[in-house]
Amino acid sequence: MPEHDIADLIRLFDDEFRASHNTVLVRGGDEPIYLPADEQHPQHRVIFAHGFYASALHEIAHWCIAGPERRLLVDYGYWYRPDGRTEAEQAEFERVEARPQALEWAFSLAAGFRFNVSADNLSGAPVDLAAFRRRVYGELCRYWQQGLPPRAQRFFNRLRDFYGTEPRLPEAPD
Secondary structure (H helix, E strand, C coil): CCCCCHHHHHHHHHHHHHHHHCEEEEECCCCCEEECCCCCCCCEEEEECCCCHHHHHHHHHHHHHCCCCHHHCHHHHCCCCCCCCCHHHHHHHHHHHHHHHHHHHHHHHHHCCCCCCCCCCCCCCCCCHHHHHHHHHHHHHHHHHHCCCHHHHHHHHHHHHHHCCCCCCCCCCC
């Protein structure tokens, strides 16, 4: 298993996207967020939580999915309900999170990093984590067959080359 230094991940992302998309990856605090460029910050910022490698991969996945208009909005203009979601809110969370978590999984494979699906609702309605894992895996399979979005493919290739991996689609989860 390769060593996963967050400084490497920041450098890889910035080298790949700073010039072409005016976007940098930033170590943040408690909550991840995407902030578009403004008067105080000339670059768009993908901010991940606590310096965690998995959080960075997840936030990069969201950025790779967001279109040009969404990348001009704080957190891409999407809603987010924190931990404690109702059953209906959790179902919506899982619907919109399957694609970014599938990209995060692909990035994890390219980096040789362990991926864990996250339902992110510890104090809310009960979650069928196995069902959500299967949903995310289904999206991963779709990406594997149809190809990743262009920015995601660039970053996937960058990770694969840096870590010297030969990513393969994992077996379906139980």
